[in-house]
Amino acid sequence: MYDLHVFGAWAEFATRWLHVITAIAWIGSSFYFIALDLGLRKAPDLPPGAHGEEWQVHGGGFYHIRKYLVAPAEMPDHLTWFKWESYATWLSGFALLAVVYYLGAEFYLVDPNVLDVPVWGAVLISMASLAFGWVAYNTICKVFVNANQTAVMVALFVVLVGMAFFYTQVFSGRAALLHLGAFTATIMSANVFFIIMPNQRIVVADLQAGRKPDAKYGKIAKQRSTHNNYLTLPVIFLMLSNHYPLAFASDYNWVIASLVFLMGVTIRHWFNTTHARAGQPHWTWGVTAVLFVLIMWLSTAPLRFAQQDAALQGAAARFAQAEGFEQVADIVQGRCSMCHAAEPGWEGLLWAPKGVVLDSPEAVARHARDIWLQAGLTHAMPPANLSYMEDAEREAIRAWFRAATEG
Secondary structure (H helix, E strand, O other), X not given: OHHHHHHHHHHHHHHHHXXXXXXXXXHHHHHHHHHHHHOOEOOOOOOOOEEEEEEEEEOOEEEEEEEEOOOOOOOOOOOOOOOHHHHHHHHHHHHHHHXXXXXXXXXXXXXXXXXXXXXXXXXXXXXXXXXXXXXXXXXXXXXXXXXXXXXXXXXXXXXXXXXXXXHHHHOOHHHHHHHHHHHHHHHHHHHHHHHHHHHHHHHHHHHXXXXXXXXXXXXXXXXXXXXXXXXXXXXXXXXHHHHOHHHHOEOOHHHHHHHHHHHHHHHHHHHHHHHOOOOOOOHHHHHHHHHHHHHHHHOXXXXXXXXXXXXXXXHHXXXXXXXXXXXXXXXXXXXXXXXXOOOOOOOOOOOOXXXXXXXXXXXXXXXXXXXXXXXXXXOOOOHHHXXXXXXXXXXXXXXXXXXXXXX
């Protein structure tokens, strides 16, 4: 069992690595095509059906690109489809969600102080909420199909704010913001799988059959692609938020998450307007700065880093009962609590790193896996071994963790 935990740590690392790689590929291609689409220009020599063209230079060569709103007169011999970047990002992201938050639910997903729910119940809530996100969003798009697209984005924002609040009422703060990111990313990837790709296949099939494709399919696909463009930056913020307690451990974490979506809109609006050669709306940076300052203020109004009293349950209770726990609790409180405290004693620290408070035996039990990984299995903590943790103490941590996982 102990070896499985080591394997699990590496599996998490490998899955996270894969997720980052695929996300870079998807976001890169998405941003590129949005910028390309907005930068298209009319030219007198455009062939029939062509909407615009653009010349680009990169890698020592020149590229001449033309876009057809419906389809060219004849199907080209070589057609490149952009889809697996999206699919691989979502699949690797869901795998990471399962590895970290489903298999480690007792540590990272369920917080009895928020909602005392069994692990299986929390996992079901998680998966059901992701499915609900796509159903709600797709319904909004269909209801407002002929309306101003601003109405669609406002309706979606209302749903996102509601989900931000919902997640903070059922999961730990860390899991809540991460799930909001997964909720949004599911909408984005489902856009590709259920709307954009099927519509493009219809156009290709019509062209191959000698029929004139309906322009509505391309219009709908463009709408969903634009939505993805505005949602990308907030998703990245939310995925990174689990490393920053100032974002997820605040009483107003759901408000912070909601404001992040507005920042995503203001930032992308500047880039999209600039790429379209429609000016440079510098006011967007001022709005973005104001939103970020407001987020900074909310993150400390008030702080909620201290662990609230709650009966130890599940994995935490098992670690508290394992052989060697009292010794490890003394070690951790002696070597780590100067920083990992509600009011750190180390000069320059205003709050516990990553919001992890280790000033009680109960807190040690709740953070058993992190303590084992950071101070037992590796020498990551204490940083530079500032509190002089001895090898024998690290071995005691490993022995305790082994006893709890193999006993």
